[in-house]
Amino acid sequence: MKLQQLRYIVEVVNNNLNVSATAESLYTSQPGISKQVRMLEDELGIQIFGRSGKHLTHVTPAGQQVIDIAGDILGKVEGIKRAAQEYTQPDRGDLNIATTHTQARYALPSVIQGFIHRYPNVNLHMHQATPDQICEMAVRGDADFAIATEGMHLFHDLVMLPCYHWNRSIVFPKDHPLAQSSKVGLEELVKYPLVTYVFGFNRSSALEKAFSTVEGDPRVVFSATSADVLKTYVRMGLGVGVMATMALEHEDTEDLVVVDAAHLFEPNTTKIGFRKGSFLRTYMYDFMERFAPHLTRPRVEEALSLRDQAQIDAMFKDIELPMR
Numbered sequence: 001m002k003l004q005q006l007r008y009i010v011e012v013v014n015n016n017l018n019v020s021a022t023a024e025s026l027y028t029s030q031p032g033i034s035k036q037v038r039m040l041e042d043e044l045g046i047q048i049f050g051r052s053g054k055h056l057t058h059v060t061p062a063g064q065q066v067i068d069i070a071g072d073i074l075g076k077v078e079g080i081k082r083a084a085q086e087y088t089q090p091d092r093g094d095l096n097i098a099t100t101h102t103q104a105r106y107a108l109p110s111v112i113q114g115f116i117h118r119y120p121n122v123n124l125h126m127h128q129a130t131p132d133q134i135c136e137m138a139v140r141g142d143a144d145f146a147i148a149t150e151g152m153h154l155f156h157d158l159v160m161l162p163c164y165h166w167n168r169s170i171v172f173p174k175d176h177p178l179a180q181s182s183k184v185g186l187e188e189l190v191k192y193p194l195v196t197y198v199f200g201f202n203r204s205s206a207l208e209k210a211f212s213t214v215e216g217d218p219r220v221v222f223s224a225t226s227a228d229v230l231k232t233y234v235r236m237g238l239g240v241g242v243m244a245t246m247a248l249e250h251e252d253t254e255d256l257v258v259v260d261a262a263h264l265f266e267p268n269t270t271k272i273g274f275r276k277g278s279f280l281r282t283y284m285y286d287f288m289e290r291f292a293p294h295l296t297r298p299r300v301e302e303a304l305s306l307r308d309q310a311q312i313d314a315m316f317k318d319i320e321l322p323m324r
Contacts, residue, residue, distance in 0.1 A: 003077065005040040006070035008033050009048055013067055014140050017049065017056040072277065075141060079279030086281055092121045093281055098134040098143035099126065100150075101226040102197075103270065106246045107164075107324065108147075111290045119283050130225055131199050138273060144284060146273040147291075150199035158273035159312065161303060163292035164322045165267040168206075169248055170259040171234050171241035178240065184259050186214045193221040193239035195230050206266040207242065231256070246324045267323065294319055 008022070012033070015021040023030040041048050048063030049056040059067065085093055099108070104126055116124060127137060131151030138146035139157050146158060149166070170189065172178050181188055190211060201208050201220060211218045221239045224230055227247030234241040235255065242265075248258050272288060272295070274280070285297040303312045 001040065001043060002036075003074070005036045006073055008036050009040065009063075009067055010070050010074060012037070012049070012056065013059060017058070019056065071141075075275060075277055078141065079277070082279040082281055090282060091119055093283065094123045094125065095145075095284065095287060096125045096127065096137075096143045097145045097147060098129055098137040099147035100131070100134070100197075101128050101228070102244050102247050103147050103149075104128050105227065106244070107270070108291070111287070115283075115287055115290055118286070122283055128225070138275060141275065144274060144278070145287070147270065148273075149268045149270045150197060150205065152271070155271075155273050156309070157276070159276055159278075159304065160271040160273040160309060161288070161292070161295055161300065161312070162316050162319075162321055163270045163272055163295070164324050165269050166324045167245050167260070167262040167267050168242055168265050169245045170261045170264075171231065171243060171248065171252070171256050173235060173237060174255060174257055176237075176240070176257070179257050184261075186210060186264055189240065189242075189264075190214055190216040190218050193219050194242055195222045195233050195239040196220060196242040197227075197230070198223045198225050206268055210265050269321065292321075294321070 008026070011022045011026060012019060015025060019030050019033055023033050026033070037048065044066065046062040046066070047060050048066055050058040050060055082093075097108075108126075112124065112126075116122075127134075127143060129137065131148045132154055134143070134146045134148050135151070135154040135158070137143040138155075146155065147163075148155070152160070170178075170184055178184055178188060178192070196207065199205070201218070207218070222230075222233050224233075227243050230241050230243050231247075231252065233239070242261070245260065245262075252258060272291065280300070285300060288295040288300060289297070303315060306312050306315065
């Protein structure tokens with residue numbers, strides 16, 4: 001059994017069982033990958049992948065267990081490299097962050113500016129995506145940190161630490177009928193088409209909970225990951241915007257009405273997450289503390305010593321998070 005073989009089977013899964021795409025991403029040949037996968041299966045005496053002719057069709061139950069363990073092993077190998085670099089190149093390395101547009105545009109700029117000034121030799125890469133894509137990148141190891149708010153049910157394979165709370169505002173053009181209302185409540189809001197974030201109404205979201213208390217079903221006519229895109233479509237008259245208050249700037253009020261909706265919706269909590277068992281470089285601890293000052297290194301290390309996410313959540317229960 002070779003590390004290369006383990007890397008191949010993990011990457012085949014990451015590429016949706018497409019061996020050609022896997023070969024391209026690993027800069028090797030398709031026959032070479034197929035041969036190594038077969039050799040690993042022969043050595044283990046099991047089929048990792050089901051096949052139809054030459055095509056891989058699914059991961060077998062036994063194969064899934066092997067792939068899960070292989071992912072952990074490869075993560076440990078990466079941890080060994082990072083541990084060595086912590087001594088040989090303490091201020092050099094890479095930091096990959098996967099997050100949403102709102103976080104990248106409105107919450108992170110000053111944090112990243114200070115971080116780059118402190119660590120000019122660390123290559124920082126930001127990947128903007130939807131919550132499910134963010135989670136996938138972090139689980140695969142393509143991102144060191146996942147920063148997200150919505151779709152928290154997706155992140156069960158990661159250690160998730162709370163950073164801050166944020167509220168929403170309701171946004172509409174100045175000539176919208178709601179502009180004549182003395183009070184904008186859920187009963188009025190449910191009458192109009194809505195424009196909001198992807199995942200805004202998924203599972204037990206704050207929006208879903210709030211609108212379940214009034215008659216009628218909210219109608220989301222457009223969703224996006226970018227607050228700037230949402231504002232564009234609100235200006236076009238497509239619908240009433242429900243978006244993060246921190247994404248609204250003073251110039252937006254020149255042609256839009258902005259109504260604070262903190263009394264209508266529960267605040268959301270933005271969290272930062274990483275793979276369990278990850279070796280965190282010193283500059284990674286520093287980044288977390290810059291983004292959320294209560295996430296000091298001792299506190300993060302204490303969270304890492306706990307068995308499950310429920311214990312981590314309980315640990316932060318009495319810590320007062322900032323509101324943005």
